[in-house]
Amino acid sequence: MAGPYERTRRFLARVTDDPDGAAARMAGVEVDIVAARLTPAVEIAIALTATLLLRLDEAAPRLHLDVPATRTTRLPRLGDGNLVEEVATEHAGFVSVDRLVTGRSADPALRLVFDGEDDGVFVATAGWACAFGERLPDIAGNPIAAVFAGTIASAEALKVALVAAGGATARSRPWRGAVSLWDYALAPNVGMSIPEVVDLDGVVFVGCGGVASAIAWPLALLTLRGAPLAVDDDTIDDTNPNRHLTASLRDVGEGKAELLAALLRSAGAAPVVQPVRWEAVDPGRRSAVELGVVSVDEDAARRAFQLDMPRLALNGGTSDTGFYQVTSHDFLTEACLGCIARADLHTGGPDESLARLLGIPLAELRPHLGSGAPLPDELLGRVAAENREQLRGVPGSDVARAACGRLRPLPDEPAVSAPMLSAAPGVLLAAELVKRRMGAEAPLSPRTNMVATSILTGPHERWGRRIRKRTDCTCQDPAYRAHYRSRWQEGAAQRAS
Ligand SMILES: [Zn+2]
Known part of the structure; x- marks a missing residue:
């Protein structure tokens, strides 16, 4: 069972x-x-x-x-x-x-x-x-x-x-x-104090699953106000409480959006619960998102959310082998959410297929694929155990051939997860959300728009990095860029004047 x-x-x-x-x-x-x-x-x-x-x-x-x-x-x-x-x-x-x-x-x-x-x-x-x-x-x-x-x-x-x-x-x-967590330095930088009240008006939680539950848990320790939107059509099943900090076994059958809202409510916010998928939310609401926190599983949903043009999107996810990441996107500067959420393209190219098979982000794998040296131990260590030995000592340039037909494809099965694996990106998303709401000079800025590491290794000197735009993404299209500017930058200038 x-x-x-x-x-x-x-x-x-x-x-x-x-x-x-x-x-x-x-x-x-x-x-x-x-x-x-x-x-x-x-x-x-x-x-x-x-x-x-x-x-x-x-x-x-x-x-x-x-x-x-x-x-x-x-x-x-x-x-x-x-x-x-x-x-x-x-x-x-x-x-x-x-x-x-x-x-x-x-x-x-x-x-x-x-x-x-x-x-x-x-x-x-x-x-x-x-x-x-x-x-x-x-x-x-x-x-x-x-x-x-x-x-x-x-x-x-x-x-x-x-x-x-x-x-x-x-x-x-x-x-x-x-x-x-102020600036992701490996140094005890204490940063600025969190204000007495954190306002969540204009915040939308797209997905209220395991990662989002670990955003809500630390937020519930603060004093909150405002009416954030909690959007998720799913309910808790008996496998979810391994990582859902908004739920325990007595909550099986309850809605994930309502459970997340309950935690925020306990700290003073007045969340609006939408037990539906994001696409089913009223278009007026969808086009007025100041700060969207995205933790859904599907890249298609991430791309759709980006095209609703939130002022800022914070995004978090995990891999099956302990890797987690948090990214920040304002559409104009560096990678947008659409640039990084392109799982649909994976079947299009052999390198992408290989990266997915190995469970290693393509950006990390690609530099080694032309090399005569074997994959570094650090990368190899993240390959599923049943596939690792097939690749040990194989030159990078031969990895695709060695992998072809010999590695066990990951079967289509329920999500792999672990309690601390979901919690890590959730807490970092809470940190980003609060720092944005403080109006602090954003430490996870467009120049360092990703924080990523594994729970099995921990933070390291380069866990903060920069992900650039894809050349073929809509965020390069002048019409889309003008649309974003007219909604957020000109609007802000008018409000300020
Ligand atoms: Zn883009």
């Missing part, structure tokens, strides 16, 4: 050779989560770390929580009682809850230290910065950085469990360091 482990199992099958054996071994790995005192940032990071690890379900490590009983902040979907009990209640029905205990392990594979001087790996936040294995200046972390710290901590615990279970060694490496 399906259930909350089904899609995570598919992810484990991408990164290990024996997912069921790996899961059984991961369930025996002990992870400590400790804090000498709770602050809001510490409590948020701990709650999300535990949530994402519990949602691994059958593959979840055994979690030992040693944290003070007195709470300091409101948390999405959780009551105000003891943190361990509240987290357990939210995850009723997950088999992993049986392995959630209070206290400490005598011999943990990983001890996550969120506050205090214990031995272990320190998880810290300061302003927009988070750090893993490093101390930061004594400045309170904001809620979004705290959520990202929890995402990183859960991904590091996943890696420790995977390695202990004998999987994912080729493509996974521990991450240690500091990173700022």
